[in-house]
Amino acid sequence: MWFAAKRQGYGSSWPVSWEGWLSLAVFLAAIAATRYMAVTYFHGGEQVVAHIVGFAGSTMVFIAVARSRTDGGWVWRGSPKANEMVRGTISSDERREQERAAGTWRNGKDDD
Secondary structure, three states: OOEEEOOOEOOEEEEOOHHHHHHHHHHHHHHHHHHHHHHHHOOOHHHHHHHHHHHHHHHHHHHHHHHHOEOOOOOOEOOHHHHHHHHOOOOHHHHHHHHHHHOOOOOOOOOO
């Protein structure tokens, strides 16, 4: 695999192999080439369109490569607390009460 999965959230983290770093470098070079070609060969409104098309195309290709080469795939990864709340198994009020009972609630004030 070329990219590590994010610990929390959705998507890839930094590259973990030389192929991943190479694909990132190619992506950045494609963005730079898009900028150069748009400024050199297009004028006015065509220049804006060239920037958008070049950037969007390069980004879509890079995302497809990163997604297919990420260890573990692209799935939502959250903290256990967040996952429980997202699934609806526990409300934030219930979580707060559990944390108060366990002595781990921190709201910046004393509860007494």
